[in-house]
Amino acid sequence: MVLFERAPAKINLSLDILGKRDDGYHEVEMIMTTIDLSDRIELHPLDQDRIDVSLESRYVPNDERNLAFKAAQIFKTMYNIEKGVHIKIEKSIPVSAGLGGGSSDAAAVLRGLNRLWSMNIPTEELAALGAHIGSDVPFCVHNSTAIAKGRGERIEKLPSPPSCWVILAKPNIGVSTRTIFQRFDMSCITHPSTSEIISALEEKNFIKLCNNLGNVLESVTIKLHPEVQQIKDRMKYAGSAGVLMSGSGPTIYGLVQHENKARRIYNGLRGFCEEVYIVRILG
Numbered sequence: 001m002v003l004f005e006r007a008p009a010k011i012n013l014s015l016d017i018l019g020k021r022d023d024g025y026h027e028v029e030m031i032m033t034t035i036d037l038s039d040r041i042e043l044h045p046l047d048q049d050r051i052d053v054s055l056e057s058r059y060v061p062n063d064e065r066n067l068a069f070k071a072a073q074i075f076k077t078m079y080n081i082e083k084g085v086h087i088k089i090e091k092s093i094p095v096s097a098g099l100g101g102g103s104s105d106a107a108a109v110l111r112g113l114n115r116l117w118s119m120n121i122p123t124e125e126l127a128a129l130g131a132h133i134g135s136d137v138p139f140c141v142h143n144s145t146a147i148a149k150g151r152g153e154r155i156e157k158l159p160s161p162p163s164c165w166v167i168l169a170k171p172n173i174g175v176s177t178r179t180i181f182q183r184f185d186m187s188c189i190t191h192p193s194t195s196e197i198i199s200a201l202e203e204k205n206f207i208k209l210c211n212n213l214g215n216v217l218e219s220v221t222i223k224l225h226p227e228v229q230q231i232k233d234r235m236k237y238a239g240s241a242g243v244l245m246s247g248s249g250p251t252i253y254g255l256v257q258h259e260n261k262a263r264r265i266y267n268g269l270r271g272f273c274e275e276v277y278i279v280r281i282l283g
């Protein structure tokens with residue numbers, strides 16, 4: 001039996017940093033939601049006890065460094081499973097973009113192996129296992145709209161955003177999450193209003209949501225890559241109601257309510273930026 005799992009990308013509606021921790025990570029508070037831009041994961045059972053990964057990407061390794069491989073390895077070790085699997089990954093989510101593609105692939109493997117090997121492990125337990133792979137994996141295991149706390153692994157679900165369109169524009173650069181966190185300076189920070197975003201979600205208030213989007217890593221990434229600011233300006237000028245960088249970047253997204261407007265912004269940005277997408281929120 002071959003099993004399929006969808007691995008959707010996420011965007012940050014907010015990203016706040018509350019402090020630096022002794023373990024080198026940052027204490028964060030961030031609201032994320034899932035969007036309709038997904039990698040496709042196929043899980044093929046193998047007769048031998050081993051993990052194979054195959055994918056076509058210049059930017060992603062197909063060995064034990066792949067987060068999908070790590071997910072299968074940790075799943076097998078944790079539950080003493082002496083079976084093998086071939087993981088085929090079809091990547092659609094841009095890599096090192098701030099959209100959590102690798103984390104989502106890992107989360108999809110955890111969900112998929114749970115089904116493939118009929119383990120019936122509760123989602124909470126899978127999410128806790130995912131935290132050993134990366135800070136964003138627990139969110140991706142749940143695949144919803146949520147606030148993530150701690151280093152990102154403590155998840156509390158929130159209502160999904162009001163129905164809207166998302167235009168994504170990724171400049172032709174990859175950003176290292178680690179580098180951006182390292183360059184972040186706690187002394188010059190304007191915290192986003194997390195509570196206002198939560199109430200906007202509860203009220204399904206699109207304008208309030210757009211007015212309160214905020215990401216403290218945005219200025220760090222823009223300082224390193226000024227073209228991110230140019231894309232942000234274009235996205236705003238074209239008429240997006242809310243504009244923000246997702247995660248550590250460099251992808252900028254814009255939110256709009258109506259499809260016609262979304263298509264106009266998408267077409268306008270395509271002349272300016274190589275990788276542009278138009279998607280809906282799944283959250």
Ligand SMILES: C[C@@](CO)(OP(=O)(O)O)[C@H](O)COP(=O)(O)OP(=O)(O)OC[C@H]1O[C@@H](n2ccc(N)nc2=O)[C@H](O)[C@@H]1O
Pocket residue numbers: 012015024025026027028030097098099100103133134135136137150151152177178181182246247248249
């Ligand atoms: C910034 C965010 C926001 O969603 O996403 P991306 O930009 O990667 O999409 C995440 O926190 C990224 O999570 P993830 O990509 O899983 O990061 P990890 O592998 O756990 O950590 C990579 C590196 O980032 C730094 N890091 C990460 C999370 C955190 N709370 N504090 C940190 O300082 C650490 O230096 C760590 O070594």
Ligand SMILES: Nc1ncnc2c1ncn2[C@@H]1O[C@H](COP(=O)(O)OP(=O)(O)O)[C@@H](O)[C@H]1O
Pocket residue numbers: 059060061065066067068089094095096097098099100101102103105106175177247248249
């Ligand atoms: N399955 C995977 N998909 C994408 N990137 C992966 C994967 N496995 C490992 N990586 C590595 O993880 C790093 C971050 O990739 P990605 O998850 O796309 O970034 P981001 O979280 O910023 O969106 C890259 O260096 C990439 O090579």
